[in-house]
Amino acid sequence: MTRIEAARRRAAGAKRIAAAAAAAGFLVTLLLVRGTHLGHAATASSFGSSSIAPASGSSSMPQAQTSVS
Amino acid sequence: MSPEAAAFPAMGVEVVVCGASDEELAAVRRLFEEWESVFSRFRPESELSRINRHPLEVVILSRLFTYAMRTAMSAAAATNGLVDPTLGGAVEAAGYDRDFSELGDDERPPGPPSHGTWRSLRLSGRLLSRPPGTALDLNGVVKSLAVDSALELISGDGFVSAGGDVAVRGGATIGLPAGGELQLLAGGIATSGSTKRRWHRGGEPQHHLIDPRTGRPAVSRWDEVTVAAGSCLAADVAAKAAFLLSDDGPAWLDERGLAGRFREGEVFVENRAWNESLLERVA
Numbered sequence: 001m002t003r004i005e006a007a008r009r010r011a012a013g014a015k016r017i018a019a020a021a022a023a024a025g026f027l028v029t030l031l032l033v034r035g036t037h038l039g040h041a042a043t044a045s046s047f048g049s050s051s052i053a054p055a056s057g058s059s060s061m062p063q064a065q066t067s068v069s
Numbered sequence: 070m071s072p073e074a075a076a077f078p079a080m081g082v083e084v085v086v087c088g089a090s091d092e093e094l095a096a097v098r099r100l101f102e103e104w105e106s107v108f109s110r111f112r113p114e115s116e117l118s119r120i121n122r123h124p125l126e127v128v129i130l131s132r133l134f135t136y137a138m139r140t141a142m143s144a145a146a147a148t149n150g151l152v153d154p155t156l157g158g159a160v161e162a163a164g165y166d167r168d169f170s171e172l173g174d175d176e177r178p179p180g181p182p183s184h185g186t187w188r189s190l191r192l193s194g195r196l197l198s199r200p201p202g203t204a205l206d207l208n209g210v211v212k213s214l215a216v217d218s219a220l221e222l223i224s225g226d227g228f229v230s231a232g233g234d235v236a237v238r239g240g241a242t243i244g245l246p247a248g249g250e251l252q253l254l255a256g257g258i259a260t261s262g263s264t265k266r267r268w269h270r271g272g273e274p275q276h277h278l279i280d281p282r283t284g285r286p287a288v289s290r291w292d293e294v295t296v297a298a299g300s301c302l303a304a305d306v307a308a309k310a311a312f313l314l315s316d317d318g319p320a321w322l323d324e325r326g327l328a329g330r331f332r333e334g335e336v337f338v339e340n341r342a343w344n345e346s347l348l349e350r351v352a
Binding site: 046047048049050051052053054055056059061062063064065066067068069 | 073074081082085087088147212227228230231232233234235237240241242243244245246250251252253254255256257258259260261262263264265266293295297298299300303304306307325326327328343346347
């Protein structure tokens with residue numbers, strides 16, 4: 001094998017490695033962009049509605065407190 | 070606190086859990102520990118701190134951070150930017166740069182104001198792009214989001230509360246600030262205000278609720294605003310927005326069908342949705 005052929009082979013190998021690295025990088029980016037599903041995403045854009053009622057003295061419900069934290 | 074409730078400290082507040090088995094309670098504790106380690110502004114090794122220090126404009130987020138970031142941007146959109154995740158610089162400029170328990174009055178004047186810039190954020194999957202110098206602070210949503218997530222770890226009826234932000238399944242009697250109580254049958258309830266986390270900087274009173282329009286601690290007619298909504302997150306976000314909107318807060322909540330109670334000193338103002346919700350139940 002001549003020195004020119006050996007250099008061509010090394011260049012071709014380097015090209016394949018570079019192409020594979022680029023493809024892998026693209027794949028990783030794609031996965032990062034798309035792979036973010038975390039079940040149902042919470043949102044505050046629709047605030048929903050609560051169900052509140054006057055307190056009942058005879059209620060057996062557990063007691064909690066809302067306050068500024 | 071209910072007899073079967075358990076409590077532990079996390080995120081600088083007391084977390085109360087009711088209705089959880091021992092395994093579920095352990096899972097809830099792990100959730101709060103993990104979230105605090107990721108989102109704390111005061112831990113240099115937290116993901117939030119590392120992102121705020123990161124020199125590149127684009128950063129890769131963890132799945133949990135992505136989830137909270139997307140939620141924070143959704144909250145900003147829902148409130149027209151009143152609840153903004155880019156106010157980390159502003160809250161530090163006001164002097165809130167360490168755990169509140171370590172915060173004292175400081176003779177130095179506040180730093181320069183820093184306006185909210187959430188519209189400059191770009192989130193594509195787990196890639197976040199933000200302008201250089203942006204300091205994120207997700208505390209506007211993280212605590213209440215953690216409360217909702219913690220309740221999902223409990224299989225039966227119960228509630229989770231963190232520093233007074235509450236999510237309920239199956240009903241609970243909720244004590245209100247400065248007296249009174251109601252029953253919350255499902256959803257969440259939260260209170261925001263400037264009465265607790267207060268300090269002085271350069272002789273001027275400061276608090277942690279930053280108005281993104283001024284980049285300074287908000288000036289509001291209200292001391293506290295309590296809101297009930299479909300989730301703790303929604304209640305918390307709406308309460309902050311209604312506080313910042315001052316006189317316009319009650320109507321803003323009514324436009325969204327949300328019940329709110331506002332306290333100004335010794336005076337309480339309930340919006341239409343609050344009164345109608347309670348009266349309908351009585352009738």
